[in-house]
Amino acid sequence: MSQPDAAMISSVTSAAGKVIPELVLLGTVCINFLVGPFLVTPSGRALPGLRHRWGGIAIAAICTALYLWWTGSTEVVTTGPFRVDNIVWYVRGVMLIAALLLVLVNWSQIEDGKAAESHACLLAITAGVNLVALANDLTTLFLALELISIPTYLFLFLPRKDAATQEAGVKYFLLSVFSSAIMLYGFSLIYGMAGTTDLPAIQTALANSNQTPVLAILGMVFVVAGLAFRLTAVPFHFYAPDVFQGSAASGAALLSFVPKLAGFIALIRLLEPVVDAAPGLLLADVMLPMLWWLSVITMFVGNFLGILQNDLRRMLAYSGVAHVGYMLVGLNVGHHTTSVPDGIEALLFYLAVYGLMTIGAFAVLIAAERDNKPLETLDQLAGLHRVRPGLALMLMVFMFSLAGMPPTAGFLAKLNLFFAAWAQGDVSNRWLALFMVINAAMGSWYYLRVVGAMYLREPLDEHHGSHAPAPIIASVACTAMVITLFFVPTWLWTMVQTVRSS
Amino acid sequence: MNWVSENIALIGTLVLLGANILLLFPSTGRKSGIPGFLLLPVTVAGLGWVFLQPTGDLVRDLLFYMASGTAVLGGLLMTTQRNPVYAALWFAVATLGVCGLFVINSAPFLAAVTIIVYAGAIVVTFVFVIMLAQQEQGSGYDRIPQQPFLATVLGCLLVGTMLLGIEKTFGPDSSRLSVDRTALHVSSLPVENDLGSPGGVGRSLFTDYLFAVELAGTVLLVATIGAIAIAPRRPQGSL
Numbered sequence: 001m002s003q004p005d006a007a008m009i010s011s012v013t014s015a016a017g018k019v020i021p022e023l024v025l026l027g028t029v030c031i032n033f034l035v036g037p038f039l040v041t042p043s044g045r046a047l048p049g050l051r052h053r054w055g056g057i058a059i060a061a062i063c064t065a066l067y068l069w070w071t072g073s074t075e076v077v078t079t080g081p082f083r084v085d086n087i088v089w090y091v092r093g094v095m096l097i098a099a100l101l102l103v104l105v106n107w108s109q110i111e112d113g114k115a116a117e118s119h120a121c122l123l124a125i126t127a128g129v130n131l132v133a134l135a136n137d138l139t140t141l142f143l144a145l146e147l148i149s150i151p152t153y154l155f156l157f158l159p160r161k162d163a164a165t166q167e168a169g170v171k172y173f174l175l176s177v178f179s180s181a182i183m184l185y186g187f188s189l190i191y192g193m194a195g196t197t198d199l200p201a202i203q204t205a206l207a208n209s210n211q212t213p214v215l216a217i218l219g220m221v222f223v224v225a226g227l228a229f230r231l232t233a234v235p236f237h238f239y240a241p242d243v244f245q246g247s248a249a250s251g252a253a254l255l256s257f258v259p260k261l262a263g264f265i266a267l268i269r270l271l272e273p274v275v276d277a278a279p280g281l282l283l284a285d286v287m288l289p290m291l292w293w294l295s296v297i298t299m300f301v302g303n304f305l306g307i308l309q310n311d312l313r314r315m316l317a318y319s320g321v322a323h324v325g326y327m328l329v330g331l332n333v334g335h336h337t338t339s340v341p342d343g344i345e346a347l348l349f350y351l352a353v354y355g356l357m358t359i360g361a362f363a364v365l366i367a368a369e370r371d372n373k374p375l376e377t378l379d380q381l382a383g384l385h386r387v388r389p390g391l392a393l394m395l396m397v398f399m400f401s402l403a404g405m406p407p408t409a410g411f412l413a414k415l416n417l418f419f420a421a422w423a424q425g426d427v428s429n430r431w432l433a434l435f436m437v438i439n440a441a442m443g444s445w446y447y448l449r450v451v452g453a454m455y456l457r458e459p460l461d462e463h464h465g466s467h468a469p470a471p472i473i474a475s476v477a478c479t480a481m482v483i484t485l486f487f488v489p490t491w492l493w494t495m496v497q498t499v500r501s502s
Numbered sequence: 503m504n505w506v507s508e509n510i511a512l513i514g515t516l517v518l519l520g521a522n523i524l525l526l527f528p529s530t531g532r533k534s535g536i537p538g539f540l541l542l543p544v545t546v547a548g549l550g551w552v553f554l555q556p557t558g559d560l561v562r563d564l565l566f567y568m569a570s571g572t573a574v575l576g577g578l579l580m581t582t583q584r585n586p587v588y589a590a591l592w593f594a595v596a597t598l599g600v601c602g603l604f605v606i607n608s609a610p611f612l613a614a615v616t617i618i619v620y621a622g623a624i625v626v627t628f629v630f631v632i633m634l635a636q637q638e639q640g641s642g643y644d645r646i647p648q649q650p651f652l653a654t655v656l657g658c659l660l661v662g663t664m665l666l667g668i669e670k671t672f673g674p675d676s677s678r679l680s681v682d683r684t685a686l687h688v689s690s691l692p693v694e695n696d697l698g699s700p701g702g703v704g705r706s707l708f709t710d711y712l713f714a715v716e717l718a719g720t721v722l723l724v725a726t727i728g729a730i731a732i733a734p735r736r737p738q739g740s741l
Binding site (some may be wrong): 002006008012014016019029033042043044081082114117120121124131137139140143144146147150151153154157158160189193213214215217218 | 666720726
């Protein structure tokens with residue numbers, strides 16, 4: 001064997017060592033896919049209670065990955081197929097914990113016969129999000145994003161209770177394929193400009209260029225448009241309310257957080273080399289005004305339409321749109337590293353907190369379901385505190401947190417973003433901070449309406465709903481974390497702060 | 503205004519292209535597509551006149567004109583066909599034209615793969631779907647475009663932006679971005695003349711892009727099993 005080949009093999013093995021938690025997850029996916037079909041009858045039925053076993057296996061796999069993540073090396077590697085730095089470390093932690101919560105949320109939402117595939121999809125999505133953060137190459141980044149999209153279609157489609165679920169699944173599928181195509185077009189333009197798909201090399205190429213890289217700008221506009229579909233940023237948000245309304249509550253919980261996490265991480269990764277490399281050319285002229293407008297329009301449209309909704313899941317979909325607007329503020333101010341707190345740090349903090357409160361809210365909605373029919377309108381929550389006082393209290397905490405009121409972590413997350421935008425100093429960014437405050441006030445209208453319905457109105461009937469433990473465990477865990485993070489935010493904040501130090 | 507007079511040839515061709523597409527679009531009122539077809543050679547020639555400078559190598563130029571003309575013509579007719587089956591076939595023709603361009607630019611492997619994947623697999627899938635899903639006469643949205651004018655204007659604007667961008671980046675009066683290949687992590691970047699050959703592609707796939715290939719395999723696994731999982735089952739069993 002010649003010397004270069006030996007070097008190649010050793011570099012491949014060392015790169016494989018960086019993705020061990022993801023390999024554990026994907027290995028479990030294979031086991032689920034291979035064993036699952038043998039445990040159901042040809043007509044698709046299974047022994048009652050089989051979903052508990054598949055849920056247990058998923059939890060075991062995620063806990064193993066969490067253990068490997070916690071004990072793994074934190075050595076920073078910036079070359080090779082995978083890039084390992086503190087953002088990867090942080091995203092892995094957030095996503096694995098979110099996956100644990102989502103497994104619990106999904107527990108009772110899926111039939112026994114389809115539990116294996118459903119949980120496998122969840123694990124594949126988790127691995128995909130981690131790989132988005134790890135990707136050091138446009139090809140790997142695209143494939144990792146597809147490793148999120150394709151299992152997501154399945155995850156939405158598998159419960160398949162009625163025509164609305166199917167419509168939601170198909171709608172998400174078509175728009176997601178369309179957005180992937182737009183993004184891929186942008187990637188190919190960037191590749192055509194730089195002649196390589198390697199992200200550090202693209203950065204070098206842009207840094208050495210002495211003229212405006214027009215193709216890179218065009219490419220980045222396409223990429224941002226493609227990723228905005230995942231983020232549900234306005235004007236790419238229109239599918240979100242329909243899909244949220246149609247899918248099972250677990251699917252809506254997944255959609256409200258995971259694509260947004262992946263989209264923001266991909267944007268941070270892509271904007272870093274493409275924008276930072278050529279300050280004054282790309283950043284100031286095109287990308288920043290675009291992100292600024294995207295952020296402002298997303299905030300206002302999300303909150304305006306959120307106020308008009310009576311359907312709970314449509315309301316939460318628009319609430320997600322508005323929160324994406326807030327988080328885009330962080331991305332906007334994130335490229336001026338002088339300000340304290342840094343925009344990207346505030347964004348990452350917000351993402352984690354937003355995940356906790358939105359998954360928690362959906363977990364409560366699942367726990368309050370009656371006869372396995374999802375809650376639809378606000379009226380069905382009327383008087384919840386008489387019937388299920390614990391659930392009502394937890395939902396109130398999540399609504400306060402989404403509205404950004406103390407004593408919840410949502411308040412601190414918004415405060416961080418506000419300070420990041422204000423301290424940065426530009427007039428345009430101070431406007432962003434002001435718009436955020438106005439929107440937070442507007443948003444609290446529809447969050448408080450939920451609280452009002454639960455506490456001030458009389459229950460329509462004395463139906464207690466189900467007492468399945470899994471969604472209740474998930475919502476209790478989310479409530480505990482949302483409140484704890486208000487009093488001890490430094491736990492999360494110190495982790496976030498390591499991100500920029502590398 | 504200065505900018506407009508500088509780029510008058512580009513703008514003129516794009517307007518011609520847009521008008522041609524609008525004429526070719528099927529509509530309820532006008533039955534004849536003859537004016538559109540008559541204008542077609544003019545449009546293609548105009549595009550060629552504005553964007554192609556002969557390199558001096560006669561055979562290469564001739565092949566290039568043929569391949570790119572086929573691609574543009576196929577694309578135009580694909581978008582404007584009333585019958586979806588014809589549209590699928592014109593798509594195959596456009597793909598063949600693009601493959602010709604790949605061959606001229608010494609990427610034989612890419613050309614072969616594109617023919618197999620697009621002209622083979624994808625067009626066959628299209629035709630299958632059309633056969634299975636098509637009712638008598640096709641549905642309304644297949645026959646008449648909904649927003650022909652807006653779609654044409656937006657499409658031509660996009661084409662114009664891309665052409666300007668490409669001209670600014672690769673045109674005669676641009677200094678192309680140079681990538682410092684030593685800065686890449688790749689240790690086995692194929693030498694220039696090895697770039698498009700099957701050997702070069704294979705070497706690069708299974709060394710630098712090994713993990714991407716594995717990841718693509720995982721995505722395909724999920725998609726395959728998922729397609730089976732969501733297929734409706736009959737009550738008596740068997741898919």
